[in-house]
Amino acid sequence: MTDSLKKKIAGYTALAGSVLAHPNIASAQIIYTDVNPDSQLMNWGDSNHYIDLNNDGIDDFNFHQVNHHEHTTSGAYGDWFDYKLNLNEVVPVGVNKILCPVNNDTLPVPLSYGELINNSGNFQISGVLSYSHFLHNWGLPNIYGASGLWLDSQDSYLGVQLDVSGNKYYGWIRLEIGRQGNRSFLKFKEYAYHSQPNSPIPAGVTQFLNTTDISSEKIALINFTTDFITIQFNTPVSKGTITLTNTLAEVVYTAAIYQQSQIINMKSFATGIYFVEVVTDKGSMVKKVVKE
Secondary structure, three states: OHHHHHHOOOOOOOOHHHHHOOHOOOOOEEEEEEEEEEEEEOOOOEEEEHHHHHHHHOOEEEEEEEEEEEEOOOOOOOOOOOEEEEEEEEEOOOOOOOEEEOOOOOOOOOEEEEEEEOOOOOOEOEEEEEEEEEEEEOOOOOEEEEEEOOOOOEEEEEEEEEOOEEEEEEEEEEEEEEEEEOEEEEEEEEEEEEOOOOOEEEEEOOOEEEEEHHHHOOOOEEEEEEOOOEEOOOOOOOOEEEEEEOOOOOEEEEEEEOOOEEEEEEOOOOEEEEEEEEEEEEEEEEEEEEEO
């Protein structure tokens, strides 16, 4: 579940500019669900957990888990064995999809807080979160195999694409995967999606800024020259994103925050109005710049 810091961050990387530039969509919001208490899969055999992302009574994503353990302690040489298999996978319902890396169509990517989910992602119809098997035969070499990007107790965000009558909505599901004894567990903590079709959403963000809450100086100083935007953070920032949108609410630039001072090169950008949106672990802000 979201901690108190994230509750206070009215984060929003991609749509602040569109809200300011288009008052008619100022009602755009993130639809957020806190799973309280957390739901969990950790059963022997096959189990399924369904998530209805937009709470319309129709399941949108099926999480499938297999925990299998088979062994025998008697038999001739080579017959004694101990076999374990753990699988966690997600199978979107209908034409919904999940976010995978650009170079892999079967292993969903675990996202960190603030990473942008939008229509440029590699969305696929299914994927394995984590898989492992172990076979120990008496007197023979052990056999072990594993795959998936969510191994080793990942607590991260899964990017998702929800299709409603052909309209694409982007969202995230926060999951934790780990192990207790011979069984894998899969916890469901919270999820959210953007209420406007084709609109980006940062992973983990639960609400938008009101324009009256925007401060241009508390988080960072943003200076603009002819072709460059310089963003100087007032305090060290450990995580966050910078996004630049135009007046059509199109994302023209996005980057992770990795140092206390960052520069956006706008030499190749068309003239016009842009909005610099910053979401950090210290707070959020937006500022308008005009390229002439």
